[in-house]
Amino acid sequence: MVFQSSTYGKVLVLDGVIQLTERDECAYQEMITHLPLCSIPNPKKVLVIGGGDGGVIREVARHSSVEKIDICEIDKMVVDVSKQYFPDVAVGYDDPRVTLHIGDGVAFLKEVPEGTYDAVIVDSSDPIGPAQELFEKPFFASVAKALCPGGVVCTQAESIWLHMDIIEDIVANCRQIFKGSVNYAWTTVPTYPSGMIGFMLCSTEGPPVDFKHPVNPIDENESQKSVRPLKFYNSEIHTAAFCLPSFAKRKISSKAN
Amino acid sequence: MVFQSSTYGKVLVLDGVIQLTERDECAYQEMITHLPLCSIPNPKKVLVIGGGDGGVIREVARHSSVEKIDICEIDKMVVDVSKQYFPDVAVGYDDPRVTLHIGDGVAFLKEVPEGTYDAVIVDSSDPIGPAQELFEKPFFASVAKALCPGGVVCTQAESIWLHMDIIEDIVANCRQIFKGSVNYAWTTVPTYPSGMIGFMLCSTEGPPVDFKHPVNPIDENESQKSVRPLKFYNSEIHTAAFCLPSFAKRKISSKAN
Numbered sequence: 081m082v083f084q085s086s087t088y089g090k091v092l093v094l095d096g097v098i099q100l101t102e103r104d105e106c107a108y109q110e111m112i113t114h115l116p117l118c119s120i121p122n123p124k125k126v127l128v129i130g131g132g133d134g135g136v137i138r139e140v141a142r143h144s145s146v147e148k149i150d151i152c153e154i155d156k157m158v159v160d161v162s163k164q165y166f167p168d169v170a171v172g173y174d175d176p177r178v179t180l181h182i183g184d185g186v187a188f189l190k191e192v193p194e195g196t197y198d199a200v201i202v203d204s205s206d207p208i209g210p211a212q213e214l215f216e217k218p219f220f221a222s223v224a225k226a227l228c229p230g231g232v233v234c235t236q237a238e239s240i241w242l243h244m245d246i247i248e249d250i251v252a253n254c255r256q257i258f259k260g261s262v263n264y265a266w267t268t269v270p271t272y273p274s275g276m277i278g279f280m281l282c283s284t285e286g287p288p289v290d291f292k293h294p295v296n297p298i299d300e301n302e303s304q305k306s307v308r309p310l311k312f313y314n315s316e317i318h319t320a321a322f323c324l325p326s327f328a329k330r331k332i333s334s335k336a337n
Numbered sequence: 338m339v340f341q342s343s344t345y346g347k348v349l350v351l352d353g354v355i356q357l358t359e360r361d362e363c364a365y366q367e368m369i370t371h372l373p374l375c376s377i378p379n380p381k382k383v384l385v386i387g388g389g390d391g392g393v394i395r396e397v398a399r400h401s402s403v404e405k406i407d408i409c410e411i412d413k414m415v416v417d418v419s420k421q422y423f424p425d426v427a428v429g430y431d432d433p434r435v436t437l438h439i440g441d442g443v444a445f446l447k448e449v450p451e452g453t454y455d456a457v458i459v460d461s462s463d464p465i466g467p468a469q470e471l472f473e474k475p476f477f478a479s480v481a482k483a484l485c486p487g488g489v490v491c492t493q494a495e496s497i498w499l500h501m502d503i504i505e506d507i508v509a510n511c512r513q514i515f516k517g518s519v520n521y522a523w524t525t526v527p528t529y530p531s532g533m534i535g536f537m538l539c540s541t542e543g544p545p546v547d548f549k550h551p552v553n554p555i556d557e558n559e560s561q562k563s564v565r566p567l568k569f570y571n572s573e574i575h576t577a578a579f580c581l582p583s584f585a586k587r588k589i590s591s592k593a594n
Contacts, residue, residue, distance in 0.1 A: 104498065239527075241360070241525070242344070242527075268498070268523075268531075268532060268533050268582075270498050270499075270531035270532050274525075274532060275525060275526075275527050275531060275533060276525050276527070276532060309583075311582070311583055311584045312582040312583055313582075314580075314582075314583050316580040316581075317580045317581070317582060317583075320576075320580035323571075323573040323576070325569040325571075326566075326568060326570065326574075327363075327568045327569065329571065
């Protein structure tokens with residue numbers, strides 16, 4: 081469903097859950113993309129699982145080091161609806177580095193040669209329903225395999241206000257699979273449940289990745305002139321995103337580093 | 338109105354607007370209190386305007402340096418309802434350092450001798466309606482007068498997602514009145530509009546106050562044993578609270594420092 085809201089502009093809804101609104105999509109898309117890509121020195125090959133609306137690939141395309149952007153979206157209607165109603169989001173598809181694969185991300189990853197990507201971004205819906213597999217250990221293991229040494233993954237990881245039990249499970253799974261670092265970050269997104277969303281940021285064994293201190297800053301001068309300026313992300317909010325309220329820190333810190 | 342919600346526990350509503358819920362009140366009360374009090378070395382006298390539910394004074398009472406806590410609440414029913422339905426919030430009234438004044442905060446401040454308080458916390462409702470005066474220059478001027486040199490004020494200051502125009506006005510007013518520093522911070526509060534709330538943090542002329550780097554950290558060991566541990570606030574989230582999304586930074590930074 082697509083509808084026009086009085087305060088947030090046009091809204092995209094899947095299975096009854098708000099996926100994005102024109103007013104606040106910048107927070108989600110910019111953070112889920114630049115948190116991982118600004119944490120490694122020179123991202124070249126990037127895979128996006130989900131993200132059919134095109135917002136994440138729009139953000140990936142800001143990075144001039146990137147040579148290849150694969151996106152695997154299971155639902156072609158999301159792509160079509162986004163192109164029709166959310167041109168400022170679907171604009172991501174205009175970048176010539178993008179290849180769209182319509183299909184199951186889990187199956188797609190199985191065919192990916194080991195060590196292919198510098199970064200994988202998992203822009204999925206919630207872990208209850210069709211996206212459940214994307215929060216489980218076998219999926220994380222395929223992601224780890226598809227990443228080069230010191231490669232990074234960023235996956236949507238729910239709200240600390242509402243889903244602390246799910247988050248603890250995800251953190252535990254990631255700790256077992258990713259031998260680099262495992263971190264939790266969050267951002268404000270008004271139209272998501274509880275007004276925020278979290279991300280798991282993990283790296284594979286290899287050159288160490290210090291997610292909290294971006295080594296590859298992106299700012300307005302660096303991004304392509306044809307692209308709109310960043311609305312939300314900056315290096316300070318990158319670092320701040322890893323600071324957790326005490327109730328969440330107590331539960332996550334013992335498991336993440 | 339008080340009602341029981343399925344996810345957030347008991348909820349207090351004034352004039353149709355959610356004031357607090359049992360699940361997330363910790364974020365608001367801890368941040369509006371410890372952001373100012375942890376930014377000055379030795380707070381002794383603290384005034385709370387509004388905050389009749391008792392949550393802010395509960396947090397002020399964690400600071401062992403504090404000798405006197407005045408609270409001026411205009412609506413006695415808020416105090417009574419909180420004591421009846423929100424005992425974990427109203428527990429703030431049990432502290433012997435607290436004096437409750439029922440009355441208008443604007444009038445109360447006019448009678449306060451110059452330089453009385455180390456900190457003033459303005460826990461008001463929104464600037465449209467009865468609390469409007471609390472966001473205007475004459476009120477800020479009375480606050481500044483009531484503060485000692487290098488004293489601090491923290492006032493509820495709306496959401497950057499929804500009320501950027503109001504925030505710009507508040508920042509401009511504060512810049513004229515407070516000759517120390519003027520800063521904007523924010524926190525996640527799921528049940529407030531847009532899932533977040535901001536704060537203005539200002540200091541008077543005198544010993545400089547660097548709000549972004551707390552000089553008076555409070556942690557679980559320091560707080561009284563009879564009080565519950567901090568749920569939300571810690572020194573890292575204190576500093577992180579001053580990091581703004583780019584769209585807000587562009588509008589606020591030119592006016593605040």
